[in-house]
Every structure is written in C-alpha cells, then in structure tokens.
Amino acid sequence: xxxxxxxxxxxxxxxxxxxxxxxxxxxxxxxxxxxxxxxxxxxxxxxxxxxxxxxxxxxxxxxxxxxxxxxxxxxxxxxxxxxxxxxxxxxxxxxxxxxxxxxxxxxxxxxxxxxxxxxxxxxxxxxxxxxxxxxxxxxxxxxxxxxxxxxxxxxxxxxxxxxxxxxxxxxxxxxxxxxxxxxxxxxxxxxxxxxxxx
Amino acid sequence: xxxxxxxxxxxxxxxxxxxxxxxxxxxxxxxxxxxxxxxxxxxxxxxxxxxxxxxxxxxxxxxxxxxxxxxxxxxxxxxxxxxxxxxxxxxxxxxxxxxxxxxxxxxxxxxxxxxxxxxxxxxxxxxxxxxxxxxxxxxxxxxxxxxxxxxxxxxxxxxxxxxxxxxxxxxxxxxxxxxxxxxxxxxxxxxxxxxxxxxxxxxxxxxxxxxxxxxxxxxxxxxxxxxxxxxxxxxxxxxxxxxxxxxxxxxxxxxxxxxxxxxxxxxxxxxxxxxxxxxxxxxxxxxxxxxxxxxxxxxxxxxxxxxxxxxxxxxxxxxx
Numbered sequence: 001x002x003x004x005x006x007x008x009x010x011x012x013x014x015x016x017x018x019x020x021x022x023x024x025x026x027x028x029x030x031x032x033x034x035x036x037x038x039x040x041x042x043x044x045x046x047x048x049x050x051x052x053x054x055x056x057x058x059x060x061x062x063x064x065x066x067x068x069x070x071x072x073x074x075x076x077x078x079x080x081x082x083x084x085x086x087x088x089x090x091x092x093x094x095x096x097x098x099x100x101x102x103x104x105x106x107x108x109x110x111x112x113x114x115x116x117x118x119x120x121x122x123x124x125x126x127x128x129x130x131x132x133x134x135x136x137x138x139x140x141x142x143x144x145x146x147x148x149x150x151x152x153x154x155x156x157x158x159x160x161x162x163x164x165x166x167x168x169x170x171x172x173x174x175x176x177x178x179x180x181x182x183x184x185x186x187x188x189x190x191x192x193x194x195x196x197x198x
Numbered sequence: 199x200x201x202x203x204x205x206x207x208x209x210x211x212x213x214x215x216x217x218x219x220x221x222x223x224x225x226x227x228x229x230x231x232x233x234x235x236x237x238x239x240x241x242x243x244x245x246x247x248x249x250x251x252x253x254x255x256x257x258x259x260x261x262x263x264x265x266x267x268x269x270x271x272x273x274x275x276x277x278x279x280x281x282x283x284x285x286x287x288x289x290x291x292x293x294x295x296x297x298x299x300x301x302x303x304x305x306x307x308x309x310x311x312x313x314x315x316x317x318x319x320x321x322x323x324x325x326x327x328x329x330x331x332x333x334x335x336x337x338x339x340x341x342x343x344x345x346x347x348x349x350x351x352x353x354x355x356x357x358x359x360x361x362x363x364x365x366x367x368x369x370x371x372x373x374x375x376x377x378x379x380x381x382x383x384x385x386x387x388x389x390x391x392x393x394x395x396x397x398x399x400x401x402x403x404x405x406x407x408x409x410x411x412x413x414x415x416x417x418x419x420x421x422x423x424x425x426x427x428x429x430x431x432x433x434x435x436x437x438x439x440x441x442x443x444x445x446x447x448x449x450x451x452x453x454x455x456x457x458x459x460x461x462x463x464x465x466x467x468x469x470x471x472x473x474x475x476x477x478x479x480x481x482x483x484x485x486x487x488x489x490x491x492x493x494x495x496x497x498x499x500x501x502x503x504x505x506x507x508x509x510x511x512x513x514x515x516x517x518x
Contacts, residue, residue: 187311
C-alpha cells in the first residue's frame, strides 16, 4: 500500500512530467490557451495513461522485447481512439477546440515514456498508480500554465471575462507566451526546490 | 613581485581608466542628441516615456541584483541604456504602463534571467521591444504626427510603402530632408537621422564602436532596398529612403554594436552586419511587418556564437 502511494504521489510534484522531466511539451504548449482546454486534455491523457499502463503491465511478459514499442503504440492508440470517440459524442465543443491534439496523444512522450520506463517492468497495481499520478501531474501542470496564459493573454478565466480595464497581452495566447510561462514556472519550481534542499 | 602581475580572462582593458561604466555612460551621452530631438519632435510625452522606461529598467535591475544577493551595479549605466534604447523604440504617445512592462521584461527576462550583463544572448532592449510588439501590437504600431499638439495618428513611411498606399516619398508628401531631420511618423528615437548619425560619429571618435557592423548593416539594407525595394522592377528602389526610414540607423549604430550580443572579431562583425542588413531587407520587402531591423538583429544575436567560432583569428605561429 505504501508503495502504491509513493508511485502515485511522485508524478504530481517530485517527478512532474512537465516541470521536472520536461516531457510532453508539445500538447502543453498547444492546448494551454484556456483552462477548459487544459482540463479536457489533462483528463483525456490521464485516462489513456492509466488504461495503457494497466494493459501493458498485464501483457508485459508476453511482448517480445524487439517489437515492444510498436506493441505499446497499438495499445495506446486503442485508448486514444476510445477517448476521441467519447469526446466527439459527449463533448463536441471541447473536441473541436482540442482538434488534432486528441489523436496526437498517441505519440505523447509521457505516455510512451511511462510504458517503456515503468509499466513494462512493474506489476499491474503499481503501474495503475504510476499512470494516475503522472496523469494528474500532467493535468496540474497544464492547468497551471493555462491559468497564467488565459488570464494574461485573453483576460479571462474559464471563459469568463475578468476585468475590462486590463488590456490582455496578446503574446501570452501565442506560442512564445507558452514557452515563457513554461520556462518561468520550471525555473521558479527548481528555485523553490533548491531552497528546500539547502 | 607576485602581486604586480595578475592573470585574468580576455578581453583585457588596454587603457588605464577604461571600465564598463565609462563605456556605458559614453554611449548614454551619445544618445542625448537623439533624446533631445525626440522631445523636440514629439513634445513632453516623449520625455515621459523615456523617464518611465529608464526608471523602471534601473529599479528592476537593482531589485533583481539585490534579491539574488549580488552587488547592485545600476550605476554602470547599462540598465539606464537599456531603458533609454527601449524608449527610443516606442511610439511617443503610448500609455505609460507600456514602457514599464517593456523595461521589466527587457531587464528581468532579456538580461538577468541569462545571468546579467555580459551573459545575455539577446539585446535586452530589443527583446523588450519584441515582447511589447507581440503583446500589444495596436499600441506599438500607432504612431503620431510630429509637432502635433493633439495626438494625430500618422503611418510611418515604411508602412505606407508596404501597404502600397504610396510608391515613393513624393506620394507621402515628404522629401529626404524631412527624413534626415525627423519630420515623419515613427518611434520617438528613430525619426531624426541627423541626431543618430551625430551620436554614432561621437562613438566612433571615442573608439567605443568600430565602423564594421553599422556601415555594412546600413549599406547592405540600403543596397537590398535599391535592388529589390520597388514593386515595379529591379534597381528602382530608393537607396536613401531605405536607409533613412524605419529604425535602421538606430538599430545599426546603437543596437547591433552592443558588446555583449555582437561578434568579437572585425571579420565576425562584418558578417554580422551584412547578415543583419540582408534580413532587414528581406523582412521589409517580403515579410509580414513593415520594418525588420529589430527582428533581424535579434535573429543574428542568436547566431553570434557561431559567427565568433567561424571568425576566430589565427593564432600566431599556428597553421590553420
């Protein structure tokens, strides 16, 4: 039980996929323009991560080592297709605003990375815990980035206008703004960590 | 004996009383005519923008250096220069929070985030300007008519040319003399070519800058404009117009010669100047923006380590 808790919590802060492993930056830059998008993307990725980790951990002894990556991709793609269909059916607006980045979850390096680094070497329950932790870490990071980008870049939060006196900085809604926010957040978090360890 | 000789890393001071502060303040002195002409042409708003930008740049630098536990070096004039150059890149009638944000970005992100003076890859003032341009384009591209009491907006000559509203200076109701003195729309420090050249000559005379970067930059951009600048055919562009309009002189004399972000060797500076000029010409002629000096310098700043490596001088007694 203790091990499960450890595998679960490490992904959220200590080994946060975006802020400390710097993986999965492509969706992090692309869909973090609004908090709503970020939540949708984070949940979709978490679902895929948990399910693919579970299945890969189940069949890890049956997969031949030489073709493990294609096998992982097939398993991941299955769940991504499921997510895509669910989004199209029940949240068409979110599906439209996420666009190409939902099918692109297939090649999200966090998911492939966890499959390769964790699920293919560990039993089912720890793999689920790891997937859930990493997914939530990804979600938390996305929402944090999106919070700054949406408030500064379009003067809104969850689609609601904050103040009409504030002139939004257009650049924050564009790619350079995303890189700035991610860079500053990574820098800030590492600084906090260095303060703690010293 | 031992304390008479000390070992330090290059580059070395070769004059007795040379220092960072001395060089920076000399550049600031060279910028005075430009500032005076800016105030003369755009009235007191220009002064407000300059003061705000300089003050916020200096305060940001002091706060960050204090916070990082370093020696506070705002007296060396480098933050002052960054603030002033940033103000020169802004339209005169911008709301005053704009220079504040720009200066804070220039110093905090453009300079201190890389480790402070001497370690920044990009020219801080231009980084601040590029950020403002991307963040609030409507403020950054609304220029006012010179000598107007109430702020009447007027497009810059390059915008008119780019949008096809005028084919030459005559269509804009201007002549080359107007461009030389600064009687045109534009950023507050870029309009008066005469003051910019005056400051440049002073810097050359004091040995702060060499001719290599500015001259190649200006000539390349001018020649490019002459060859490709006119939509009706080759070799019909206006050479002088290309040189005197936009921020070419300001960029070439004061920004592209920044010690930290430009190549060390003469050969490197020549390459740097020519490439800046070419990029400026390409952006002016075919790019999305009417003016490309800022982006071409920033772009070439990123290439400086590469140029420095390429233009390394041969060591004495060593075959290549």
